[in-house]
Amino acid sequence: MSTTRPYPPAPGDPGPEAHGSAAAEPAEAAPPGRPARRLHLVGVGGAVPLSRDFTRQAMKDWGWLPAVTADHRAAAEDVLLVVSELVTNACLHAGGPAELLVTRGSKVLRLEVSDLGTGEPVPRTPHRAGRPGGHGMFIVQRLCLDWGVVRHDNGVGKTVWAELAAPS
Numbered sequence: 377m378s379t380t381r382p383y384p385p386a387p388g389d390p391g392p393e394a395h396g397s398a399a400a401e402p403a404e405a406a407p408p409g410r411p412a413r414r415l416h417l418v419g420v421g422g423a424v425p426l427s428r429d430f431t432r433q434a435m436k437d438w439g440w441l442p443a444v445t446a447d448h449r450a451a452a453e454d455v456l457l458v459v460s461e462l463v464t465n466a467c468l469h470a471g472g473p474a475e476l477l478v479t480r481g482s483k484v485l486r487l488e489v490s491d492l493g494t495g496e497p498v499p500r501t502p503h504r505a506g507r508p509g510g511h512g513m514f515i516v517q518r519l520c521l522d523w524g525v526v527r528h529d530n531g532v533g534k535t536v537w538a539e540l541a542a543p544s
Contacts, residue, residue: 410486411438412479416465417472427463427476428456431487434478440485440543448543454519455485458538459514462489465536469495474533484521484539492533496525 414432417423435441435452443449459476466473468494477488495511516523516538523538 408481410481412477415476415478416474417476418474419472423467423473424463426458427473427489429461430476431456431459431478434480435485438480443543445543451541451543455487456541458516458519458540459487459489461515462487462536462538465489465497465512466491466493469493469497470533477535481542485542485543486537486539487534488537490528490533490535494533496534497536 415430443452463473466489470491474490479486520538526535
């Protein structure tokens with residue numbers, strides 16, 4: 377499912393928490409009360425592995441890693457796969473990512489990748505599992521609770537966001 381709403385309702389989200397990191401900045405665009413980390417990616421080489429490492433560290437800081445069960449491990453791997461797909465799409469189709477925002481709610485983890493591109497990501501249909509390439513948004517659609525695109529107010533670029541369930 378793809379929508380263009382910037383944020384879903386967030387009942388039961390925790391209050392502000394201090395989870396500092398030297399590599400992260402406070403995220404002004406995140407909803408109030410949601411811990412968030414921001415990674416600037418403009419002009420950065422190796423954006424995909426850097427984004428995965430950044431997200432992995434945020435999950436460690438927030439207690440999602442190390443995973444205590446196989447389900448927690450699978451949930452964390454899903455998050456890292458979705459980060460890889462979103463950042464890769466920005467690299468291949470939007471001139472490169474501008475920034476990654478990782479936001480933690482009480483029941484979801486939200487990933488946002490901003491870029492300056494004009495295209496619109498969509499899952500390929502029909503999906504052809506045996507063909508190389510073109511699987512990124514199909515994977516995002518399958519693994520996420522919801523995802524969407526928000527165009528920037530200034531008319532330049534967009535933010536592609538995806539939400540995954542928190543490990544329970």
